[in-house]
C-alpha cells in the first residue's frame with residue numbers, strides 16, 4: 559500500500575489499558591467520510607476502497623471461571639478450573655490464578671491437578687452461564703441490533719450506526735464494559751477496529767479488563783509485527799506450516815503472492831493474503847436462527863445388533879453434547895433419526911417438560927432407540943435437539959447462537 563503523507567499512518571501504536579476517557583477520546587475513529595479515500599496511486603485493492611465499519615469484539619474474561627468465583631466468594635483469588643476432576647475430565651475454563659501455573663482450557667484435568675496441588679475444580683453450571691450471557695446481550699442490544707454472538711461470552715457488534723448516535727466506538731466499548739461490570743460484577747475486555755478480524759485480535763491485547771483499538775491507518779503496520787500464531791483465522795496447524803516456509807510474522811506473510819498462498823494453503827490462502835493487509839469484509843451477522851442442532855453418523859457396515867447400535871449412539875450422543883455445550887443451546891425435543899439399509903428413513907421424537915440435562919438426553923436417546931423393534935439393518939443414526947424457545951428459561955438467547963467457527 560502506498561502511504562498518503564497526509565494521513566497518520568506513521569502515528570505510534572498506543573493502546574490504552576483502562577485509560578481515562580480523555581485519553582480514549584483521542585483514539586476515536588475519524589469521521590467516516592474522510593476514510594473513504596481512494597489510494598489513487600496504488601493498483602492493489604487498498605484498505606479504503608470500501609466503507610469503514612466500526613466493529614467491537616467483546617469478550618468476557620475467563621468467563622466460566624469468573625462466574626464461579628463471583629458466586630463463591632471463598633474461591634476468589636484462588637487457582638480454579640471449571641471442569642470435571644475425574645480421570646477423563648477436561649478443563650473447560652481456568653481462572654487467571656490457575657493460568658499462572660500454566661493451566662489452560664482443553665488441558666486434561668489430571669495434568670492440571672499435577673501442575674497445581676491446591677487447584678479448585680468447579681462443576682460447570684451452564685444454566686447460570688447462560689443467564690449471565692443473556693444479561694450481557696441485553697446491554698449489547700441497547701446500542702445496536704447488529705450483534706453476532708460467537709459463544710456465550712463473546713460477540714461482535716457493529717456500531718457504525720448505533721441507537722445513541724455516538725461517534726466513538728471506543729467510548730461505546732468503555733460504556734458497555736462498565737455496564738457489564740455494574741450488572742453482573744464481571745470483567746469484560748474489548749477490541750475495536752474496522753473489521754471483525756482486527757477487532758477480535760484487539761480484544762486480546764489488553765486482557766484482562768482492558769480494551770484496545772486498531773485504527774485503519776495503523777492496521778498494516780500492526781499486522782506486520784504480529785506473530786503468525788496470533789492471526790485470528792490462522793490455526794495452529796497452518797501457523798506451523800507457515801513457519802516452516804519462513805513466515806513468522808505478518809511482514810513475512812506479506813512477501814508472498816496470492817497465487818503462491820492459494821497453491822500452498824488452498825482456498826484459505828486468498829483470505830490470508832487479504833487479512834495481512836487488514837482487509838476482511840465479512841459483515842457482522844445478526845440473528846442467525848437455528849431450528850435444531852444434531853449429530854449423526856453413517857456406519858461403515860450396516861448394524862442390527864442392539865449393543866452395537868447403542869455403542870454407536872453413545873458416540874453420536876457425545877458429539878451432540880459437545881456441540882450443545884459449545885453453542886450453549888438447549889432444546890426440549892429430542893429426535894432420533896434412523897436410516898435403514900434400503901435408505902428408508904424413520905424419526906422418533908420425544909418432548910420433555912423441561913430442558914434435559916446430559917443424563918436425561920442419554921436416557922431419552924436409548925428409550926427412543928428401543929421404543930420399537932427395528933425392521934431392518936441400520937445404515938445411519940442421528941440424534942438432535944429442537945424446540946429451543948418454548949422453555950421457561952430460554953432467555954431469548956438460543957435463537958441467536960450460531961455454531962462457532
Ligand SMILES: [Mg+2]
Nearest residue numbers: 617618620711
Ligand atoms: Mg472469553
